Amino acid sequence: MTSSAVRQLLTIDMGHRYTAPDRFYKGTRFLDELEQLGEQIAREVFHSDWASLRPLSGHNADMIAVSTMTRPGDSILTVGPDNGGYPGISDQGYAPMVGVHNLYFPFNTEEWNIKVEEARLLIKDRKPALVVFGQSFFLFPHPVSKLVETCREIEAKVAYDASHVMGLVAGGAFQDPFKEGVDLIMGSTHKSLFGPQGGIILGSSAVESQVKARQFPGLVDNAHWNRMAALAWALDESRRQGAKYAKQVIANAKTLAKALHENNLPVKCVGGGFTESHQVLLGITGDAEIERFTTALEGSNIIVDRGVRLGTNEMTRRGMKSKEMERIAELIARVYHQEPTARVKREATRLRQEFQRLEYT
Numbered sequence: 001m002t003s004s005a006v007r008q009l010l011t012i013d014m015g016h017r018y019t020a021p022d023r024f025y026k027g028t029r030f031l032d033e034l035e036q037l038g039e040q041i042a043r044e045v046f047h048s049d050w051a052s053l054r055p056l057s058g059h060n061a062d063m064i065a066v067s068t069m070t071r072p073g074d075s076i077l078t079v080g081p082d083n084g085g086y087p088g089i090s091d092q093g094y095a096p097m098v099g100v101h102n103l104y105f106p107f108n109t110e111e112w113n114i115k116v117e118e119a120r121l122l123i124k125d126r127k128p129a130l131v132v133f134g135q136s137f138f139l140f141p142h143p144v145s146k147l148v149e150t151c152r153e154i155e156a157k158v159a160y161d162a163s164h165v166m167g168l169v170a171g172g173a174f175q176d177p178f179k180e181g182v183d184l185i186m187g188s189t190h191k192s193l194f195g196p197q198g199g200i201i202l203g204s205s206a207v208e209s210q211v212k213a214r215q216f217p218g219l220v221d222n223a224h225w226n227r228m229a230a231l232a233w234a235l236d237e238s239r240r241q242g243a244k245y246a247k248q249v250i251a252n253a254k255t256l257a258k259a260l261h262e263n264n265l266p267v268k269c270v271g272g273g274f275t276e277s278h279q280v281l282l283g284i285t286g287d288a289e290i291e292r293f294t295t296a297l298e299g300s301n302i303i304v305d306r307g308v309r310l311g312t313n314e315m316t317r318r319g320m321k322s323k324e325m326e327r328i329a330e331l332i333a334r335v336y337h338q339e340p341t342a343r344v345k346r347e348a349t350r351l352r353q354e355f356q357r358l359e360y361t
């Protein structure tokens with residue numbers, strides 16, 4: 001959920017203009033100043049040596065990272081799509097397009113995390129050129145600090161796809177990938193971070209020139225300057241309010257998960273405390289049951305995806321706290337236990353209508 005200031009910035013005249021790193025276009029002083037300001041705020045928020053707000057999406061940022069850090073014939077190691085990894089850089093997505101072979105982390109689905117010792121052996125044995133932490137179904141911080149040394153031993157670069165947890169990392173409430181030793185953070189700016197739809201890439205000085213040479217002119221030309229203005233503003237909101245926001249997002253996810261569990265829904269990772277992120281995962285199996293449940297939720301004005309993945313960022317931004325999380329869990333449970341949707345829909349709509357403001361702006 002973007003603030004009204006961010007939304008207004010998306011409509012400004014900069015959306016009609018161009019600038020480029022080679023200064024091909026004239027009359028670009030304000031665009032250039034804006035970019036520098038946005039990069040400065042991003043460096044501060046994420047503790048990076050440099051930042052680029054140019055990637056047009058999280059996927060575009062991933063493409064820049066993968067194509068910069070690998071050569072055809074290399075391997076990359078990521079969380080596989082079967083374990084909630086991002087398909088966009090898997091063997092179904094971008095990697096084979098640049099001649100890169102995919103390896104997948106050994107993954108513990110009970111603890112919902114990478115198996116450290118097995119991953120260490122795999123890294124030593126298969127020597128990927130790039131190791132990417134982060135995933136789409138992301139509950140717990142990844143063991144970056146435990147594996148980064150092994151990556152260094154085989155001279156692999158280490159990246160962190162923070163698409164989902166960007167707002168939590170920005171708020172200092174999840175993990176600090178640069179402190180743990182990664183070379184790059186990349187990802188979306190519109191999931192747990194409350195920026196406009198787009199991407200960002202941040203890194204250590206050792207990889208700056210390589211990444212920027214690959215980014216332009218190969219993978220991003222026009223960077224959509226209205227979006228960049230909006231993103232700079234959202235990053236400033238995060239700099240000021242991000243810590244409070246991220247803490248509440250995670251507290252809400254924990255409360256929601258616990259309340260769903262108490263209402264007899266199959267919430268994943270009971271033993272691990274359900275979640276340390278903004279996400280809650282339900283272990284509902286069978287295509288027919290998933291379709292029935294998610295469609296009945298949709299009919300009740302409660303929107304989740306077919307991964308049955310819930311996120312608390314939007315509700316938190318609306319000002320909801322633990323009382324509302326318990327209320328939402330109860331509404332979801334009534335749908336799960338097959339109560340007709342009409343009444344749940346009325347109550348869900350009424351609850352949402354009580355929260356018209358946006359907080360942390």
Ligand SMILES: Cc1ncc(COP(=O)(O)O)c(C=O)c1O
Nearest residue numbers: 057058059086135136161163188
């Ligand atoms: C881990 C991860 N990386 C990258 C992306 C792509 O982001 P975008 O939708 O901004 O292109 C996604 C999309 O959901 C994702 O889950």
